[in-house]
Amino acid sequence: MWSLVRQALVGSLAVWSVAAELTFVAEAVIEHDGTVVDVTSQLDFVKVPPRQRWQHRSPRRPNAPPGRGANTKRDTISYSGNWCGASQHSTTQDQIVSSFSYFTAPNLKLRPRIPQTQYAAAWVGIDGASCTQALFQAGVTTVVNANGGQSSNAWWQWYPEASFQIKGVPVKPGDWMSVNVTAINATTGRIVISNVQQGYSVTLNVSNGPRLCRVDTEWIVEDFYEGDTGQQVPFAWFDDLWFVDAAAKTVKGKSIGINGAAMVQLQNENGTLVCKAEKYDNANFVAIAG
Numbered sequence: 283m284w285s286l287v288r289q290a291l292v293g294s295l296a297v298w299s300v301a302a303e304l305t306f307v308a309e310a311v312i313e314h315d316g317t318v319v320d321v322t323s324q325l326d327f328v329k330v331p332p333r334q335r336w337q338h339r340s341p342r343r344p345n346a347p348p349g350r351g352a353n354t355k356r357d358t359i360s361y362s363g364n365w366c367g368a369s370q371h372s373t374t375q376d377q378i379v380s381s382f383s384y385f386t387a388p389n390l391k392l393r394p395r396i397p398q399t400q401y402a403a404a405w406v407g408i409d410g411a412s413c414t415q416a417l418f419q420a421g422v423t424t425v426v427n428a429n430g431g432q433s434s435n436a437w438w439q440w441y442p443e444a445s446f447q448i449k450g451v452p453v454k455p456g457d458w459m460s461v462n463v464t465a466i467n468a469t470t471g472r473i474v475i476s477n478v479q480q481g482y483s484v485t486l487n488v489s490n491g492p493r494l495c496r497v498d499t500e501w502i503v504e505d506f507y508e509g510d511t512g513q514q515v516p517f518a519w520f521d522d523l524w525f526v527d528a529a530a531k532t533v534k535g536k537s538i539g540i541n542g543a544a545m546v547q548l549q550n551e552n553g554t555l556v557c558k559a560e561k562y563d564n565a566n567f568v569a570i571a572g
């Protein structure tokens with residue numbers, strides 16, 4: 283399916299200066315069924331309040347069998363009130379430089395017996411778990427309304443700064459996406475977010491970001507907290523969501539996959555497992571709605 287991205291056209295360049303510090307330069311690479319797209323009008327960023335980060339919750343004892351396969355012994359199962367996926371750690375002696383994965387944009391169905399207009403987000407990031415002051419991430423959020431109608435949008439965020447919707451990358455639920463989040467150093471980063479299925483890609487160089495620790499990386503499906511209300515959104519039911527070719531690279535050139543990651547399971551406020559992350563192998567895992 284990824285061969286759909288054929289020769290790419292480099293589109294416009296745009297420079298933003300957000301607040302006094304964070305700045306970013308964006309470039310669109312767009313090839314849409316062989317047709318040149320007017321990237322200037324498409325390369326649009328809409329600032330939205332920052333999503334809030336992981337609400338730490340003390341790990342509970344597993345109440346469900348861990349993932350399949352012989353490797354699961356090496357993997358830690360942990361529980362979160364808003365995350366489902368894999369969280370991997372490196373060290374300050376060999377910091378994380380980049381993190382990558384293909385994944386599908388969440389394809390949602392309404393979950394019964396909870397308020398309607400429901401959501402799920404999927405993203406790749408650096409420093410979500412143990413570094414409290416920053417998180418550099420990009421992904422896709424899908425919303426499903428009371429009629430079952432859905433829409434998806436791509437976004438990026440350098441927490442605790444604002445989040446930006448990326449209008450230049452159209453997304454439909456279920457589309458294959460890829461995200462590469464790179465921390466060139468603690469305050470300079472690059473994001474490449476692509477809709478590999480439709481042939482759109484945006485590259486962003488971001489400067490003067492909040493200082494990263496570069497010690498962990500995450501591949502996550504999230505029941506996120508809305509930035510403006512601080513409330514957790516109703517979490518939709520979703521089709522199995524695969525993270526494929528997930529890997530991070532370190533300063534010393536090591537490749538870190540899913541082996542040894544904490545596989546994070548999402549328990550809602552009532553303790554019900556609403557998403558489990560199951561490892562398939564070192565590069566692939568699936569998040570399954572429960």
Ligand SMILES: *[C@@H]1O[C@H](CO)[C@@H](O)[C@H](O)[C@H]1NC(C)=O
Pocket residue numbers: 295307308309485486487
């Ligand atoms: C980002 O930086 C790299 C390396 O400096 C450069 O090659 C690339 O053109 C830049 N892209 C944008 C969108 O500024």
Ligand SMILES: *[C@@H]1O[C@H](CO)[C@@H](O)[C@H](O)[C@H]1NC(C)=O
Pocket residue numbers: 380381382462463464472
């Ligand atoms: C992600 O981007 C970085 C920096 O441009 C690059 O070194 C790395 O190879 C990329 N990773 C993948 C999997 O494409």
Ligand SMILES: *[C@@H]1O[C@H](CO)[C@@H](O)[C@H](O)[C@H]1NC(C)=O
Pocket residue numbers: 466467468469470
């Ligand atoms: C990070 O890299 C950028 C671009 O090369 C440079 O301007 C900046 O001073 C560096 N920052 C740190 C903290 O090393």
Ligand SMILES: *[C@@H]1O[C@H](CO)[C@@H](O)[C@H](O)[C@H]1NC(C)=O
Pocket residue numbers: 395396550551552
């Ligand atoms: C948790 O349980 C309460 C009381 O039964 C219910 O009102 C609420 O909707 C439940 N929350 C979720 C997310 O299912």
